[in-house]
Amino acid sequence: MTPKTVAILRRNSLERKSKGRDFSNYEGRPVEFAYEVLEIPYLTPDVVAILHSVRDNKVTNVQASHGIGKSHVSGSVLIPYWVFAVQGLCITTAPTERQVKQILWSEARKSYGLNKYKFGGRSGELFIKLNEDARAFGFTSRSTDSNGFQGIHKDKLLLIEDEACGISPEIDEGADSCLVGSNNRMLRIGNPLADGTPFAQACKRSHIRIPAWTHPNVAWAYREESDGIHRIKPELQEYLLDDQGKMLDRENWGKTARATMEEYLARLGAFEIKGAISVEWIENARIKYGEGSAFWESRVEARFPLDSGQSIIPRRYFLMARVKFDQLTPSEWSGKLKRHKPRYGLDVGDGGDDHALSRWQGSVLWSVRSQPTLGDELDTGRAAAMVTANIKQHGAGAVGVDNVGVGAGALDIIKRERVYARGIRWGLAAKDKERFANLKAEQFWQVREALEKRELAIAPLDDYEEELMEDWANTFYEETARGQIKIEDKAKTKQRLGRSPNCGDAAIYGYHASPPINPLLLT
Numbered sequence: 001m002t003p004k005t006v007a008i009l010r011r012n013s014l015e016r017k018s019k020g021r022d023f024s025n026y027e028g029r030p031v032e033f034a035y036e037v038l039e040i041p042y043l044t045p046d047v048v049a050i051l052h053s054v055r056d057n058k059v060t061n062v063q064a065s066h067g068i069g070k071s072h073v074s075g076s077v078l079i080p081y082w083v084f085a086v087q088g089l090c091i092t093t094a095p096t097e098r099q100v101k102q103i104l105w106s107e108a109r110k111s112y113g114l115n116k117y118k119f120g121g122r123s124g125e126l127f128i129k130l131n132e133d134a135r136a137f138g139f140t141s142r143s144t145d146s147n148g149f150q151g152i153h154k155d156k157l158l159l160i161e162d163e164a165c166g167i168s169p170e171i172d173e174g175a176d177s178c179l180v181g182s183n184n185r186m187l188r189i190g191n192p193l194a195d196g197t198p199f200a201q202a203c204k205r206s207h208i209r210i211p212a213w214t215h216p217n218v219a220w221a222y223r224e225e226s227d228g229i230h231r232i233k234p235e236l237q238e239y240l241l242d243d244q245g246k247m248l249d250r251e252n253w254g255k256t257a258r259a260t261m262e263e264y265l266a267r268l269g270a271f272e273i274k275g276a277i278s279v280e281w282i283e284n285a286r287i288k289y290g291e292g293s294a295f296w297e298s299r300v301e302a303r304f305p306l307d308s309g310q311s312i313i314p315r316r317y318f319l320m321a322r323v324k325f326d327q328l329t330p331s332e333w334s335g336k337l338k339r340h341k342p343r344y345g346l347d348v349g350d351g352g353d354d355h356a357l358s359r360w361q362g363s364v365l366w367s368v369r370s371q372p373t374l375g376d377e378l379d380t381g382r383a384a385a386m387v388t389a390n391i392k393q394h395g396a397g398a399v400g401v402d403n404v405g406v407g408a409g410a411l412d413i414i415k416r417e418r419v420y421a422r423g424i425r426w427g428l429a430a431k432d433k434e435r436f437a438n439l440k441a442e443q444f445w446q447v448r449e450a451l452e453k454r455e456l457a458i459a460p461l462d463d464y465e466e467e468l469m470e471d472w473a474n475t476f477y478e479e480t481a482r483g484q485i486k487i488e489d490k491a492k493t494k495q496r497l498g499r500s501p502n503c504g505d506a507a508i509y510g511y512h513a514s515p516p517i518n519p520l521l522l523t
Helices: 003-019 031-037 044-056 069-085 095-118 169-174 196-204 234-240 253-267 279-289 294-300 315-326 329-334 380-394 404-418 437-453 461-473 490-497 503-511
Strands: 059-064 091-092 122-124 126-129 135-138 155-163 184-188 206-209 223-226 231-232 340-345 355-361 364-371 397-404 422-425 475-480 485-487
Touching: 003 461, 044 059, 044 069, 044 184, 044 206, 044 397, 059 196, 069 091, 069 095, 069 126, 069 135, 069 155, 069 184, 069 340, 091 095, 091 169, 095 122, 095 155, 095 397, 126 206, 155 169, 169 196, 184 196, 231 234, 234 253, 279 294, 279 380, 279 437, 294 461, 315 437, 315 461, 329 397, 340 380, 340 503, 355 503, 364 461, 364 503, 380 404, 397 503, 404 422, 437 475, 437 503, 461 503, 475 503
Parallel strands: 059 184, 059 206, 091 135, 091 155, 155 184, 340 397, 397 422
Antiparallel strands: 122 126, 126 135, 223 231, 340 355, 355 364, 475 485
């Protein structure tokens, strides 16, 4: 056999492998494709409903609770189905780079990798390709803007917006403009985190709602009570909860609870899906956030928590600031803001409330965190130590400190460390006395307006992200008899939240921190 013949045979072999088998007979049968081709052992009824809706409807909007397999249905099933059965173009996006690369496309890469020998084609971190017509790719948050979808028109087109509540109006409009053909489809799917977003507006037109209670992992344990809240069935409580009503560790569940779960799953022909929503997670959320809280409504009931018209900073403003940050990397933001020194905001607790500290640089809120207080004589020193520790880590800058009550003591300690710090008294008169009742209302409103104009960005805040968003959304404003804007009494905010809005206050103090003349630095 000549070298030329060997080369031809090798090329033909590679072409056969890259072409894979023909799965076009599964077009219009996404559920069968999942079971028979992808060999997925079980799909929940909600996942089946999503697949059928994407097949039958131009637009599918899914408001889903936490942990029901949103990224699995999009990444593991729909992307390969659209490429290899429909043989069309699938484009995905999500608000953050992490959500695109590490969540949605992690599922897609895994699904393709398990079936590559059947499919053929090739893949990369953010693409799967059979040929020019049959392919899928994902936008990262940095590369997606309103122009990212311009000119994309295909006969068989599927657009997926994952974690859709964080998708900006510009991106959503750009995606929607591509749906011109009869075979074009769009899937918006995510937790319903905030009203007033493009996702919320789309869901008002039509939606599939998937609350936690429908998932096989937990449906066996709950029943809806007369007040509309799902709680653990009375006959199972002694096997799942301790005397204080807290969830028992899995190894301490009673045999009756285990048997009930196993019998329920057996009737469905299902099994417990590891990593999906669990009874433990729901009960912890019930204790931590409370029934009826915004977290409960969005992450458990899969309903949009309504932003009150009196929220000083609505949740949608917060989410858009998070999206703005994720359009650049942290190092790119640092480069843009290198001429700006940090600004710190300290809300000093009084023994019953936590201390809270924020850090801004330029137009970006980089961090917020809290620290419990002990109610002893050393609390003010601990609050001051939070500031000095952050200055050592992130650099010197201005500090704005709550200068009422115990805050005055912390401010004194910070100044003695030769730090540019100033007290902020929210009860003082505003600069614009006609519009605002006091300085507090003015400073909150200035942050509100900057967020509304998309001038500010918020970095990932990890465990404090939800807390800050709720602090701001649950701080209400009102009008005085003279028509001035006023922040409600803090007691009302605390009653609504079930705690003090420490992180929310600290973030406002930090935004308004500026380097005053510190008398201690003039000696």
